[in-house]
Amino acid sequence: MANLFLDACANRPVSRTPVWLMRQAGRYMAEYRAIRERYDFWTVCRTPELAAEVTLQPIAALAPDAAILFSDILVVLPPMGLSVDFSPGPVIARPVRTTDDIHQLTTFDVHRELGFVFDALRMVRRSLAPEVALIGFGGAPLTLAAYMVEGGKTKNFEALKSLFYARPEAAHGLLDFLVDVQADFLCAQIDAGAQAIQIFDTWAGSMPRDIIAEFVIPKVASLVARVKKSGVPVIYFMKDAAHVLDLLAQTGADVLSLDEKTPLDIAAARIGGHVALQGNFDPAVLLADRETISQRLDALLATVPPGRGHIFNLGHGVLPSTPVENVAWLIAQVKRRSAR
Amino acid sequence: MANLFLDACANRPVSRTPVWLMRQAGRYMAEYRAIRERYDFWTVCRTPELAAEVTLQPIAALAPDAAILFSDILVVLPPMGLSVDFSPGPVIARPVRTTDDIHQLTTFDVHRELGFVFDALRMVRRSLAPEVALIGFGGAPLTLAAYMVEGGKTKNFEALKSLFYARPEAAHGLLDFLVDVQADFLCAQIDAGAQAIQIFDTWAGSMPRDIIAEFVIPKVASLVARVKKSGVPVIYFMKDAAHVLDLLAQTGADVLSLDEKTPLDIAAARIGGHVALQGNFDPAVLLADRETISQRLDALLATVPPGRGHIFNLGHGVLPSTPVENVAWLIAQVKRRSAR
Numbered sequence: 275m276a277n278l279f280l281d282a283c284a285n286r287p288v289s290r291t292p293v294w295l296m297r298q299a300g301r302y303m304a305e306y307r308a309i310r311e312r313y314d315f316w317t318v319c320r321t322p323e324l325a326a327e328v329t330l331q332p333i334a335a336l337a338p339d340a341a342i343l344f345s346d347i348l349v350v351l352p353p354m355g356l357s358v359d360f361s362p363g364p365v366i367a368r369p370v371r372t373t374d375d376i377h378q379l380t381t382f383d384v385h386r387e388l389g390f391v392f393d394a395l396r397m398v399r400r401s402l403a404p405e406v407a408l409i410g411f412g413g414a415p416l417t418l419a420a421y422m423v424e425g426g427k428t429k430n431f432e433a434l435k436s437l438f439y440a441r442p443e444a445a446h447g448l449l450d451f452l453v454d455v456q457a458d459f460l461c462a463q464i465d466a467g468a469q470a471i472q473i474f475d476t477w478a479g480s481m482p483r484d485i486i487a488e489f490v491i492p493k494v495a496s497l498v499a500r501v502k503k504s505g506v507p508v509i510y511f512m513k514d515a516a517h518v519l520d521l522l523a524q525t526g527a528d529v530l531s532l533d534e535k536t537p538l539d540i541a542a543a544r545i546g547g548h549v550a551l552q553g554n555f556d557p558a559v560l561l562a563d564r565e566t567i568s569q570r571l572d573a574l575l576a577t578v579p580p581g582r583g584h585i586f587n588l589g590h591g592v593l594p595s596t597p598v599e600n601v602a603w604l605i606a607q608v609k610r611r612s613a614r
Numbered sequence: 615m616a617n618l619f620l621d622a623c624a625n626r627p628v629s630r631t632p633v634w635l636m637r638q639a640g641r642y643m644a645e646y647r648a649i650r651e652r653y654d655f656w657t658v659c660r661t662p663e664l665a666a667e668v669t670l671q672p673i674a675a676l677a678p679d680a681a682i683l684f685s686d687i688l689v690v691l692p693p694m695g696l697s698v699d700f701s702p703g704p705v706i707a708r709p710v711r712t713t714d715d716i717h718q719l720t721t722f723d724v725h726r727e728l729g730f731v732f733d734a735l736r737m738v739r740r741s742l743a744p745e746v747a748l749i750g751f752g753g754a755p756l757t758l759a760a761y762m763v764e765g766g767k768t769k770n771f772e773a774l775k776s777l778f779y780a781r782p783e784a785a786h787g788l789l790d791f792l793v794d795v796q797a798d799f800l801c802a803q804i805d806a807g808a809q810a811i812q813i814f815d816t817w818a819g820s821m822p823r824d825i826i827a828e829f830v831i832p833k834v835a836s837l838v839a840r841v842k843k844s845g846v847p848v849i850y851f852m853k854d855a856a857h858v859l860d861l862l863a864q865t866g867a868d869v870l871s872l873d874e875k876t877p878l879d880i881a882a883a884r885i886g887g888h889v890a891l892q893g894n895f896d897p898a899v900l901l902a903d904r905e906t907i908s909q910r911l912d913a914l915l916a917t918v919p920p921g922r923g924h925i926f927n928l929g930h931g932v933l934p935s936t937p938v939e940n941v942a943w944l945i946a947q948v949k950r951r952s953a954r
Contacts, residue, residue: 430897430898430933432898432933432935435896435899435901436898436902439896439898439899439901439910440906482875482896483876483880516856517876535821536822536823536857537824556775556822557770558771558776558779559775561776561779562776562779566779593770593772595772
C-alpha cells in the first residue's frame with residue numbers, strides 16, 4: 275500500500291512531499307492544554323489512553339502524513355533505577371557520576387516496564403487511517419547519557435564532558451548499556467505497530483567533533499543496525515550537527531533529520547551518499563504572517579536536492595507560542611505547493 | 615617592538631604561540647571573588663579602578679600574553695535609553711520590539727557616557743608590561759540586538775527572528791544603528807590604548823545561514839572596516855559558526871576566533887584565505903587531570919594550519935568551576951610546547 279511518508283524514507287518517488295512536525299502534539303493546541311489542565315506531563319505519557327488521545331489530536335486537526343507517539347525520551351530512566359521529575363524541565367534525583375553509579379544501572383524487561391508505550395502505540399495504530407504512518411521514537415545514547423550524568427538540562431555539559439575526557443572507558447560502558455536498552459525498546463515499539471523510528475539526539479551536536487566521532491557515531495550506528503533488522507526505516511535527528519554533517523551517513527540511518535541552520539542542498543552536499551532528508555523549516559517562521567510563511571516555504575522546497583527522499587518537517591519542535599492556524603495552513607500549503 | 619600576540623594577529627612568524635583565555639578574569643579566581651563580595655558586577659564594570667584591578671588579576675597570576683578589559687558588551691545599552699540589570703543574567707526592563715522602540719533609541723557621545731571604559735583601559739595599559747597586549751572589545755550588532763529585542767537571554771529567539779522574518783527593514787535599521795554605536799565605541803577604546811579589538815558575536819551562530827548572510831556578515835564587515843581604519847587588528851568571534859565558516863572571511867577581520875566544535879585544520883579549510891585563527895581549546899578539558907589536558911593540548915597544536923597566525927585561546931570562556939592551577943598550568947604548557 276502506498277504511503278507517502280514511507281516512500282520518501284526509502285527514496286521512492288512520491289506525488290507530493292509528505293509532512294509532519296516535531297511536537298505537532300503540544301501546548302500550542304487548545305485540545306492538548308485541556309488535557310494537561312487535568313493531568314501532569316508524566317501521567318499523560320504513562321497512561322495509554324491519554325498518550326493515544328494526545329497523539330491523535332493533531333492528526334484530526336491538521337492532517338499531517340505521520341503521527342508520532344506522544345511520549346518522552348526519558349521514560350526509559352525509571353526502570354534503570356533513576357527517578358525523573360519534570361519541574362518543568364527534567365530533574366534526575368541522583369545523577370550517574372561514578373563508575374559504580376554506571377554499574378548499578380539495571381537492565382529491565384521493556385515489555386513489563388514500558389507496556390504503556392506499546393499499548394499506546396497499538397491504540398493509535400487502530401485509530402489511524404492507513405495512509406497515515408505511525409512513528410515510534412527514543413533518545414540517542416549520548417542524549418540519554420547527558421540527562422543521566424548531568425541530572426537535567428545543562429549549558430556546559432561539565433559532568434558529561436569530564437566523563438568523556440577523563441574516563442573514556444566508563445563513558446563507553448554507559449553508552450553501550452544505553453544502546454542495548456534502546457535497541458530493545460525501539461524494536462518493541464515496532465512490534466507494537468510503529469512503522470518507522472526516529473532517534474532524537476538533542477545534545478550530541480553540542481559536543482566537539484572528536485567526541486562525536488568516538489562516542490556518538492559508532493553507538494548510533496550500532497543502535498540503527500539493530501533497529502533496522504525489524505525492517506522499518508530509521509530517522510536520526512542530531513540537532514546542531516553542522517560541524518559533523520559529513521559523519522552522519524555513517525550512522526546507517528535511512529533518513530537524516532536536519533535543523534534549520536543549514537539549507538538542505540548545502541547540507542546534502544556535505545552529507546554525501548543518497549540518504550533521504552527530513553526538515554528543516556525554522557519553527558520561528560510560524561510566528562510570522564502568511565506571506566512570509568509562503569515565501570520561506572517556497573524557498574525551502576527549492577533547496578530539496580533532486581534524487582533524495584524528502585519529508586517536510588521543522589528544524590526543531592513547534593514553539594508553544596505558535597498560532598495553531600498557521601500550523602494548519604503550513605501543512606496544507608506543503609501538500610499543495612509540493613504536488614508534482 | 616616585538617609582541618607575540620600582535621605578530622600572530624598579522625600572520626607574522628613567532629617564536630612561540632601567544633596565549634590568552636576568554637574570561638581569564640572571573641569567578642574561578644579567588645582574587646576576583648574577593649572583589650565581587652564587595653561590589654556587584656555592574657559596579658566593577660563601571661568603576662575604572664575596579665575594572666582595571668580585575669583585568670590585571672590574571673596577568674599577575676597566570677602570565678598570559680594579552681589582557682582583555684574586564685567589562686560587559688551591554689555597557690552601551692543604558693546610554694541608548696535601555697536599563698540593564700543582572701540577576702544574574704542580563705534583564706532589559708523595556709525590550710525593543712516595535713519600529714517606534716527602534717526609533718526612540720538615542721545616539722550618544724561615547725566619551726561622555728562610557729568614560730569609565732576608556733579610563734580603565736588607560737589604567738591597565740600603564741600597568742602592563744610592554745610585551746603584554748591590551749585588547750578592547752564590544753558586542754557584534756546581532757548579539758546586542760538579541761539582548762535588546764528579547765530583553766535578556768533566550769533559547770528560541772522568537773522576538774528577534776520575528777523581526778528578521780516579518781520586518782526585515784526594521785531589523786536592518788536597528789543593526790545599522792548598532793554598527794554606528796559600536797564603531798564609535800571601539801575606535802574610542804583604541805584611542806584609550808587598546809591594541810586590538812575583539813568583537814563578540816555570541817548569538818549570531820544560533821541563526822540560520824540565510825539570516826547570517828543578510829543580517830550578520832555585511833553589518834560586521836562594515837563595523838570591522840571602520841575599526842580597522844584606526845590601524846589595530848580586529849578579532850571576530852562568532853560562537854557556533856560551523857554552518858557559516860565559509861562566510862566568515864567576508865567580515866574582513868584579521869583574526870577569526872573559533873569555538874571548540876571544529877578542529878582548526880578543518881575549520882581553516884572551510885574558511886579559506888589566510889586569516890589568522892584564535893582558539894579553540896574546550897574549556898571543559900580544564901576540569902580534567904593534567905595528563906588529559908596535555909594530550910588535548912598536543913592534539914590541538916597539531917591541528918594548527920601552517921602559514922596562519924595562531925593565538926591560543928579557549929572555545930569559549932573559562933568555566934567558573936575550573937581549578938585555577940589548571941589554568942596556570944595550561945598557559946605555561948602552551949608557551950613551552952609551542953616553542954619553535
